[in-house]
Amino acid sequence: MSKEPMTIDHCICNTMEEALRLVELTLDQTTDSVYWIDSNGGFVYVNPAACDTLGYSRDELLTMTVQDIDPNLPLDTWAKAWGELGEGRTLRRESCHRTKDGRSLPVELLVNRLEIDGREYNCFVVHEISGCNQGQKHVRGLNEEIELQVARRTSALLEEIEGRERIETALLDEKEKIQTILDNAGQGFLTFGPDLKIDLDCSEECRKLFDGEIWGRLFPELAFPNDDNQQEFLNSIFEDIFKNSDLGMHEIFLSLLPLEICINGKHVHAEYKEILPPGDSQERKLMVVLTDITETLQLRNQIEEERNLLRMVVKAVTSYNELVESARDYILFCQVQVSQILDSGKTTEDITYEIFRMIHTFKGMFSQLDFVYAVSRLHDLESQIRQLRAQPEKPTVDDIRKLMTTSGMEEWLEKDMRMLKDILGEKFFSREEVLDITPSQLADIEQIVMILLSPAENKQLLPKLRQLRYRSFKSLLRNYPEFIRCLSERLQKPVKPLVIEGDDITVDPDRYRDFTKSLVHVFRNMMDHGIESEVERAEAGKSEEGNIECRLRVEDSSIFLKISDDGNGIDVNRVREKAIEMGICNKGRAQGMSDDEIIELIFVDEMSTKDDTTDLSGRGIGLSAVKQELTRLGGQISIRTSPGEGTAYYFSLPIVDTANIPEVSPESVVRQVISRATELMRDEMELVVDDSKECKIVKTDKLMVEGIVVLINIKGSLSGMLVMTFEDKLAQCLVHRFAMDELTPEEAEEHISDAMAEIANIVLGNSLDVLPELSNWVTIATPTTIKAEGKHVLGFAGSDIWTSRIDTEKGYFTLSLLPSGNT
Amino acid sequence: MAKILIVDDSKMMRKNLKKILVQSGHEVVEEAATGMEACSAYDLHKPDLVTIDINMPEMNGIETVKRILESDPGALIVMISAHNEQSRVYQAIKAGAKNYIVKPVRADKVIFVVEQVLSQYG
Numbered sequence: 001m002s003k004e005p006m007t008i009d010h011c012i013c014n015t016m017e018e019a020l021r022l023v024e025l026t027l028d029q030t031t032d033s034v035y036w037i038d039s040n041g042g043f044v045y046v047n048p049a050a051c052d053t054l055g056y057s058r059d060e061l062l063t064m065t066v067q068d069i070d071p072n073l074p075l076d077t078w079a080k081a082w083g084e085l086g087e088g089r090t091l092r093r094e095s096c097h098r099t100k101d102g103r104s105l106p107v108e109l110l111v112n113r114l115e116i117d118g119r120e121y122n123c124f125v126v127h128e129i130s131g132c133n134q135g136q137k138h139v140r141g142l143n144e145e146i147e148l149q150v151a152r153r154t155s156a157l158l159e160e161i162e163g164r165e166r167i168e169t170a171l172l173d174e175k176e177k178i179q180t181i182l183d184n185a186g187q188g189f190l191t192f193g194p195d196l197k198i199d200l201d202c203s204e205e206c207r208k209l210f211d212g213e214i215w216g217r218l219f220p221e222l223a224f225p226n227d228d229n230q231q232e233f234l235n236s237i238f239e240d241i242f243k244n245s246d247l248g249m250h251e252i253f254l255s256l257l258p259l260e261i262c263i264n265g266k267h268v269h270a271e272y273k274e275i276l277p278p279g280d281s282q283e284r285k286l287m288v289v290l291t292d293i294t295e296t297l298q299l300r301n302q303i304e305e306e307r308n309l310l311r312m313v314v315k316a317v318t319s320y321n322e323l324v325e326s327a328r329d330y331i332l333f334c335q336v337q338v339s340q341i342l343d344s345g346k347t348t349e350d351i352t353y354e355i356f357r358m359i360h361t362f363k364g365m366f367s368q369l370d371f372v373y374a375v376s377r378l379h380d381l382e383s384q385i386r387q388l389r390a391q392p393e394k395p396t397v398d399d400i401r402k403l404m405t406t407s408g409m410e411e412w413l414e415k416d417m418r419m420l421k422d423i424l425g426e427k428f429f430s431r432e433e434v435l436d437i438t439p440s441q442l443a444d445i446e447q448i449v450m451i452l453l454s455p456a457e458n459k460q461l462l463p464k465l466r467q468l469r470y471r472s473f474k475s476l477l478r479n480y481p482e483f484i485r486c487l488s489e490r491l492q493k494p495v496k497p498l499v500i501e502g503d504d505i506t507v508d509p510d511r512y513r514d515f516t517k518s519l520v521h522v523f524r525n526m527m528d529h530g531i532e533s534e535v536e537r538a539e540a541g542k543s544e545e546g547n548i549e550c551r552l553r554v555e556d557s558s559i560f561l562k563i564s565d566d567g568n569g570i571d572v573n574r575v576r577e578k579a580i581e582m583g584i585c586n587k588g589r590a591q592g593m594s595d596d597e598i599i600e601l602i603f604v605d606e607m608s609t610k611d612d613t614t615d616l617s618g619r620g621i622g623l624s625a626v627k628q629e630l631t632r633l634g635g636q637i638s639i640r641t642s643p644g645e646g647t648a649y650y651f652s653l654p655i656v657d658t659a660n661i662p663e664v665s666p667e668s669v670v671r672q673v674i675s676r677a678t679e680l681m682r683d684e685m686e687l688v689v690d691d692s693k694e695c696k697i698v699k700t701d702k703l704m705v706e707g708i709v710v711l712i713n714i715k716g717s718l719s720g721m722l723v724m725t726f727e728d729k730l731a732q733c734l735v736h737r738f739a740m741d742e743l744t745p746e747e748a749e750e751h752i753s754d755a756m757a758e759i760a761n762i763v764l765g766n767s768l769d770v771l772p773e774l775s776n777w778v779t780i781a782t783p784t785t786i787k788a789e790g791k792h793v794l795g796f797a798g799s800d801i802w803t804s805r806i807d808t809e810k811g812y813f814t815l816s817l818l819p820s821g822n823t
Numbered sequence: 824m825a826k827i828l829i830v831d832d833s834k835m836m837r838k839n840l841k842k843i844l845v846q847s848g849h850e851v852v853e854e855a856a857t858g859m860e861a862c863s864a865y866d867l868h869k870p871d872l873v874t875i876d877i878n879m880p881e882m883n884g885i886e887t888v889k890r891i892l893e894s895d896p897g898a899l900i901v902m903i904s905a906h907n908e909q910s911r912v913y914q915a916i917k918a919g920a921k922n923y924i925v926k927p928v929r930a931d932k933v934i935f936v937v938e939q940v941l942s943q944y945g
Contacts, residue, residue, distance in 0.1 A: 229910075233909075233910050233913065236913070236917075237913060240917070248943065249916075252916060252922060252923070253913070253916070256909040256910075256912055256913050256916075257909070258909065
């Protein structure tokens with residue numbers, strides 16, 4: 001709107017009427033609402049647009065005030081605003097009109113003031129700003145959106161760029177990684193195309209393998225620098241592969257390429273792969289993967305060698321005799337037999353054949369023993385001989401001789417033998433042939449010797465035999481230090497290493513083994529119950545490591561063994577309780593027993609004071625086993641324990657020399673024999689024996705004999721001779737009674753000596769059965785009989801004779817023992 | 824089920840090969856011990872496939888390949904070679920053999936190669 005008020009004068013119209021009509025038309029047509037209000041706010045004029053917009057009819061509106069449609073226009077503030085404005089000015093204001101149907105219309109008011117004939121009028125031009133605002137809003141919105149979109153697109157683009165940059169970096173990283181992998185794979189990767197020139201991108205390993213840069217060089221040249229044939233071969237095959245489009249053939253060609261190449265003295269394994277890039281247009285390439293297997297080969301060879309060595313050693317030990325024999329035979333062959341055969345005068349053909357056969361045999365023998373070197377040399381010699389024989393000009397004996405003497409075959413064993421000696425020791429081969437004898441075989445021999453020989457002879461021989469079988473007592477305990485160490489680890493209780501200290505003595509292991517084995521329960525108990533954990537020991541102010549001692553003392557005829565620990569000690573009260581609990585003794589008795597007596601109870605079966613039976617002990621059987629063994633040996637045990645300080649077991653064992661053959665006095669033997677003889681005469685021969693006086697055994701140095709004399713030799717723990725004499729008339733009687741059938745006088749005469757010998761034999765034999773200690777250790781020889789004519793004196797040099805005489809109703813007999821010296 | 828001609832100077836080898844081929848259902852129409860025999864046997868029987876030992880006295884395997892292919896360019900030939908004869912095998916293949924088997928012959932390998940050649944070129 002122009003600032004200057006317009007008057008109708010300014011119109012170009014001809015008449016007032018025309019001008020008015022134009023103005024009316026304008027007002028009628030305009031879409032803006034136009035109305036006039038008077039000073040009271042009442043409507044004096046409204047145009048059609050106003051009516052339409054507000055929804056009222058003209059007539060209605062003309063009765064209303066502006067306040068009816070616009071509560072925001074109170075007259076008082078209006079006047080003020082108006083006053084400020086002044087004449088001819090326009091007031092522009094936003095407000096809100098209310099339509100007839102209650103809608104709110106945001107509007108913009110352009111208000112003018114007019115005075116006509118002293119009357120004040122306000123002219124309102126109203127247009128809705130909703131549409132306009134909306135439009136503007138819309139445009140603004142669109143603008144904003146556009147800007148947003150632009151921003152988004154920009155940031156999206158930036159993101160994309162960033163993303164791509166990241167990918168690029170990642171790719172570069174990956175490439176680096178792959179390159180690193182390839183470089184460090186220990187394998188050389190190289191590629192080449194139809195020109196066979198190696199590409200730039202090859203792995204580090206290639207440079208290492210070939211000792212320098214290889215790109216641009218021709219592969220065949222590189223692989224076989226000194227072998228023109230191979231180069232040509234490779235060239236042809238590669239040409240074929242690159243030219244030929246039949247992929248099937250490629251496989252075949254590739255398979256013909258060499259698998260192993262030698263580069264700078266290194267053994268290299270080669271693998272060939274065809275690389276087919278996507279799309280036919282791109283160049284095909286071949287990739288070669290090279291792996292340095294020099295070390296692998298070396299290792300393989302080394303392993304092979306060691307395995308051979310191992311086999312050889314095992315054979316040497318298990319077939320020792322065979323080895324020694326073979327070695328001996330071979331040396332003999334080399335030094336003696338070859339010349340023998342050569343000089344034998346046989347045909348050359350025969351000689352050659354025989355030598356060949358021998359070599360072949362030795363080859364086989366040493367092959368059995370895994371003598372790798374000797375076998376290979378013998379094999380070569382074999383081939384040489386074979387070649388000689390195959391020649392058109394047959395070899396002469398001298399040719400063969402020359403071959404054999406220059407071969408140096410005696411030394412071929414040395415190499416393998418040296419390896420064996422290095423491992424098994426020099427002494428290994430200086431042994432004679434070795435025999436295996438078991439301890440039981442020795443024990444048998446000992447027994448027999450003791451029976452057959454006199455005590456004097458036994459004294460000489462038995463110790464030597466025993467030396468073979470007996471062991472030191474300490475050696476029977478040799479496993480316990482390791483046992484303690486294992487337990488210490490398992491139970492996590494540190495213990496100082498166990499040392500078996502003190503005296504030692506050679507004993508019969510068979511006799512003591514069960515006892516020393518049972519000691520395992522003692523040691524186990526000590527570790528389990530006795531020695532405390534590290535913590536407990538620290539609390540008790542003890543040394544970190546527990547202490548277990550084992551000490552031997554040998555005195556006179558006893559072995560004293562002390563096994564002790566510095567642990568908890570035996571809790572006597574617990575033992576007492578347990579004993580009561582287990583019903584081993586009742587409460588009353590248990591209370592009454594002294595501590596020592598209580599402690600003894602731990603040897604009773606089923607006793608253990610530990611409540612939870614651990615895997616190791618506490619089953620209550622162990623210690624009773626020890627007691628059992630001890631008793632069997634005739635030994636003793638005593639225990640000393642102190643709570644918190646430790647426990648000590650004292651074992652004493654008698655040394656029983658099983659060489660102690662029971663000694664029996666000759667006197668007792670004679671007495672026994674007499675008793676049996678008397679019995680025989682009385683009961684079986686039915687003779688009356690004069691036993692009125694007690695049988696007197698006399699020691700003499702001379703023996704009077706008459707009648708039939710029977711001599712029986714005794715050997716063993718008792719050595720000597722039994723002499724039994726029969727008065728003739730007694731003998732006569734006995735022979736008839738002894739015989740089963742009736743005897744004629746001639747027959748009696750014939751058999752009388754035999755009969756007496758028999759009787760003496762029986763008597764002696766039976767007596768010895770009664771003396772069990774003797775019966776095992778003594779042998780009785782066949783009797784010798786003498787018919788003494790008249791009386792004779794029997795003297796036994798240097799020894800006493802134990803003799804006795806018994807009378808019977810039919811005559812007397814004597815029994816004498818002539819023991820041989822015990823020296 | 825193909826008709827096969829075996830060419831090898833070793834009777835043992837021929838026997839082994841024959842056993843393998845027959846056991847897997849093929850027919851051995853002829854065994855030839857030399858290159859010359861091979862050529863005439865080929866003309867006579869017109870087998871589906873020929874196995875030729877590379878190493879033969881007088882006419883060697885490669886020669887034989889060439890001769891047979893002269894008379895029948897479509898002949899299917901498989902070479903039998905001892906180890907380490909790659910360059911000779913290569914020559915044979917250049918001359919027209921289709922594939923090769925390395926001694927000692929194993930049944931599975933022989934059948935694989937033979938049947939592959941038959942199916943690919945037959």
